[in-house]
Amino acid sequence: MNNPFFKNEGPFKIDELLKLAGIKNENKFKNTKILSISDLSNSKKNEITFFHSKKYEVSASKTKASFCITSDNLKHILPETCNKIIVSNVLLSTAKITEIFYPSSLTDDFDNTVKDITKTNLKSKVKCGKNILIGKNVKIGKNLSIGHNTIIEKNVQIGNNCSIGSNVIIRNTIIEDNVHILDSCVIGKKGFGFFPDKIKNYRYPQIGIVLIKENSEIGCGATIDRGSMSNTIIGKNTYLDNQIHIAHNVKIGDNCIIAGQVGFAGSSILGNNVMIGGQAGISGHLSIGSKVQIGGGSGVVRDIPDNTKVMGYPAKDIKKFLRENKWYIKQQ
Numbered sequence: 001m002n003n004p005f006f007k008n009e010g011p012f013k014i015d016e017l018l019k020l021a022g023i024k025n026e027n028k029f030k031n032t033k034i035l036s037i038s039d040l041s042n043s044k045k046n047e048i049t050f051f052h053s054k055k056y057e058v059s060a061s062k063t064k065a066s067f068c069i070t071s072d073n074l075k076h077i078l079p080e081t082c083n084k085i086i087v088s089n090v091l092l093s094t095a096k097i098t099e100i101f102y103p104s105s106l107t108d109d110f111d112n113t114v115k116d117i118t119k120t121n122l123k124s125k126v127k128c129g130k131n132i133l134i135g136k137n138v139k140i141g142k143n144l145s146i147g148h149n150t151i152i153e154k155n156v157q158i159g160n161n162c163s164i165g166s167n168v169i170i171r172n173t174i175i176e177d178n179v180h181i182l183d184s185c186v187i188g189k190k191g192f193g194f195f196p197d198k199i200k201n202y203r204y205p206q207i208g209i210v211l212i213k214e215n216s217e218i219g220c221g222a223t224i225d226r227g228s229m230s231n232t233i234i235g236k237n238t239y240l241d242n243q244i245h246i247a248h249n250v251k252i253g254d255n256c257i258i259a260g261q262v263g264f265a266g267s268s269i270l271g272n273n274v275m276i277g278g279q280a281g282i283s284g285h286l287s288i289g290s291k292v293q294i295g296g297g298s299g300v301v302r303d304i305p306d307n308t309k310v311m312g313y314p315a316k317d318i319k320k321f322l323r324e325n326k327w328y329i330k331q332q
Contacts, residue, residue: 005137005155005172006102006207011035014067017048021096023069023087032066037098039229040065048097051078052090055285069093091204092195098205098229105205108190111135111153111171117146129166147183156188159214172226176214182242184221187212191225191248191266204228206248219244219260228266235272247284259296271306280315295321 012020015030035046040056043049043065051060051070057077060068067083075084087093099106114133117123122134127145135154144158147166158164158175165183172188181187193204208227212218212234219242226232228248234240235254245263246252252264253272262276265284274288277296282288287303294300295311295318304310309318312325 004174005209006105008036008101009103010101011046012100014048017097017100018085020100021093023085023093023096026086027083029067029083029085034067037094037101037229038065040068042230048085050090050094052094053285069097089195092202095195095202095204098207102205102207105190105207106203111151113154114151135171141177153188155209165220173210173212175212178215179212180217181212182218182220182222185218185223187218187222187224188226189223191228193228193248193266208232208248210234213238213254216240222246225266241278253290293318 011033014032014034015025017034018025033046034048037048040049040051040059040063043063045064045066047065048067049063049065051068051074060077061079063082065082067085068078069085069087069090071090072086075086078084113136117128117132117134120134122140125140129146129148131149132146133151135152137154138152138156140158141160143161145163149166150164150168153171155172156170159177161177162175162179164181167184168181170187188210190206193206195202206226206228208229208231210224210226210232213236215237216234217239219240221243222240224232224246225248230249232246232248233251235252235256237254238252238256240258241260243261244258247264247266249267250264251269253270255272256270256274258276259278261279264282267284268282268286270288271290273291276294279296280294280298282300286300289304289306291307292304293309294315298311298315299313300315310316311318312321
């Protein structure tokens with residue numbers, strides 16, 4: 001993928017890459033230079049990708065990658081132009097190869113490049129509170145305000161007419177115009193991606209970014225993880241209430257309204273004009289259509305089509321939910 005912030009250490013010859021990752025080169029691949037690793041949809045010639053679930057078979061059948069890490073029972077879905085690398089654990093092998101290309105993506109230590117904003121050339125461009133720290137490779141637009149004790153770490157771009165609250169930490173993020181981020185948010189840190197092991201859990205490199213599109217608002221205490229392989233995206237004119245968690249690779253459409261304490265597991269995609277009530281939970285790798293309404297406290301574990309209203313756990317059509325809970329509702 002084209003990542004603006006993490007350095008790609010490639011290219012690597014395919015045989016060298018597999019050796020470094022501890023993957024058997026059963027087909028004796030060699031010489032071909034691999035430029036990077038990317039997801040199925042965005043991969044190109046001379047890149048490597050991965051395919052681990054039939055949920056992504058449409059993207060897999062169209063991938064343009066030269067090589068794909070996959071399992072024996074899925075290899076037939078990939079196009080003939082894509083060389084198959086068969087492994088027993090697709091995601092673990094993918095993590096190892098991603099780390100080879102982007103070794104710096106595993107570390108999320110504090111940014112030691114930061115300086116007090118008063119000692120940078122950005123001070124004159126910003127309306128700022130006290131004790132603000134700014135890292136390297138930070139670009140800002142006009143009319144930015146930043147609250148007290150906020151840290152804009154390295155690799156951040158902020159557009160025009162934005163405001164950042166107090167006690168906020170941001171890194172690996174692109175923020176478009178007219179965005180408001182309220183107090184105590186943490187945006188762009190690595191997500192909760194690892195593979196459990198009895199001796200040592202293996203961390204999955206997070207090489208994506210967070211993209212917050214124009215005219216959006218992020219409520220107090222929200223945490224938005226950067227993408228792992230693709231990007232985490234908040235759409236235009238989307239408003240998030242307080243204490244919302246958005247995991248890696250989640251993509252939220254335009255004009256969405258999401259109430260407090262909603263949680264999104266990784267890689268779920270929401271359409272436009274979605275409304276979600278407080279304390280709802282959205283499982284990972286789901287597709288939520290446009291103009292969907294999800295009642296507060298619901299647990300969404302399946303895809304939801306456009307123009308649907310759901311409620312309950314597991315979330316179901318709201319009319320069905322009300323019929324099944326008629327007695328309880330009358331007691332309230």
